[in-house]
Amino acid sequence: MIYKPMTWKNYRIGCYYLRQTPFSKIPIDHVKTCKLYEHNDISRVIKCLDLLGEVKWRINQKVLDVIEYIWSTGGGVGEIPQRYNDRVISRNIIRETKDYTDKLQLLKESQHNRELHSLRCDFMIKLTIARNFAKCKEIYFPHNIDYRGRAYPISPHLNHIGNDLCRGLLEYSEKKPLGKEGLNWLKVNIFII
DSSP states (O other): OOSOOBOOOSSSSOBOSSSOOOSBSSOTTOHHHHHHHHHSOOHHHHHHHHHHHTOOEEEOHHHHHHHHHHHHTTOOSTTOOOSSOSSOOOHHHHHHOOOHHHHHHHHHHHHHHHHHHHHHHHHHHHHHHHHHHTTOSOBOOOEEEOTTSOEEESOSSSOTTSOHHHHHHEEESSOOOOHHHHHHHHHHHTTOO
């Protein structure tokens, strides 16, 4: 979102302004779920989701430029998939091959090409989202919870808990000093203590 998410009013209302999104991934129509939410205090969980949704992010333009360059030169570096398959393998080529080992190799290469196509589609969705939000000074990721109570961003493609590519494309919008405790936690996260 380019605007700060609406605070959660209850387990039915909150987050997006125009499209209601459930508080949890458990179906709200489920009678047991409604009773659990109505008869228990979920205000602390709601407060946590509001705080997570208020964090300001932005697209890291330098990383986006590098990714755009690698993609334009053919990809195949890091988590950026190859832009094109090495060769196209049709069913006729596989059918006409008589040698069993050659046929098996062609089937494996065909499977690899299909997997690359899937990776390219996923990559292009993330890249398109990053391009569209690159000019925004602040973006927000509204959150909801799953059936275990774990919080996740609602947007499934580009978010801060995605793969390395997603996390590289995002940075905090507001800079804050690291501080002594922050430095210790940074060391913990990069295994240098």
